[in-house]
Amino acid sequence: MTCPFCAIVAGELEASVVAQTDAAVAFLDQRQAVPGHVLVVPRLHVEHIDAIDPVLAGEVMQLGVRVAQALRVAFDPPGLNLWQSNGAAGGQEVAHFHLHVQPRRVGDGLLRVYPHALPAPASREVLDDLAARLRLSLPPDGASPAPRSQP
Template sequence: MSDDDCVFCAIVAGTAPASVVYEDEIALAFVDLRQAVSGHVLIVPRVHVPDIYALDEATAAHLMRLAVRIAKALAADGRPDGLSLWQSNGAAAMQEVPHVHLHVHPRRHGDGLLDVYPSGLPVPVAREALQALAQRIAERLSAH
């Protein structure tokens, strides 16, 4: 997908409508069109970045700082029972727009959203397998 075909790039450029809650030189935050629970906000970088793997750490930090500020504003406005913050990459994670974005989503008890673990999951994993996984990830972290 090119930047020209990206709905979030169109919102950033001002050629597609959005209800903006915040903007600066790095990011834009706007109310999601789909409000399963009132207050769902999306945060996007102004530059087209397809997913978290292509996101630089400075922009990532800026997006997260903004997410915290928006979460606090939502808490003050609507006093939700909780809040979910999520970011998805690729079809398997149900990323719908290939422009990295954070969802800041107020939650209400019984809202039915984000049933993360289907019934019966997750199954506990042996400590040795967890340690091997941690070691592999740590090694890859030191390589980057």
């Protein structure tokens, strides 16, 4: 099966386009979790955030910011979510990198990121160890993403 977002970008599937640039397209999600739920996708097929070129990621984010500004004017929501999911465990349903931009209202029925009280703060030692591990794996600025390892 072909990627539905690539089909939208190619004009093969209908979509209610909000905005577009040379690099990205923003359109209304067919399943409006809340009124004004917009998806922002790169025109180029990229499956996950760890595979996207940093320049392209910036262009997608810039369009996401413009959409957020439009949502603020059009819907005057007291809150807004920018949501991005990767892999089945992360809740990704379409294997094409995309941002969800959603105007939010208290009690709108959308889930919270943390459904219960937050866990107690981790110790500085644990946090410093995690940061050190991540620093060792961090690609240099401007470097192409490393190939994604397959599970």
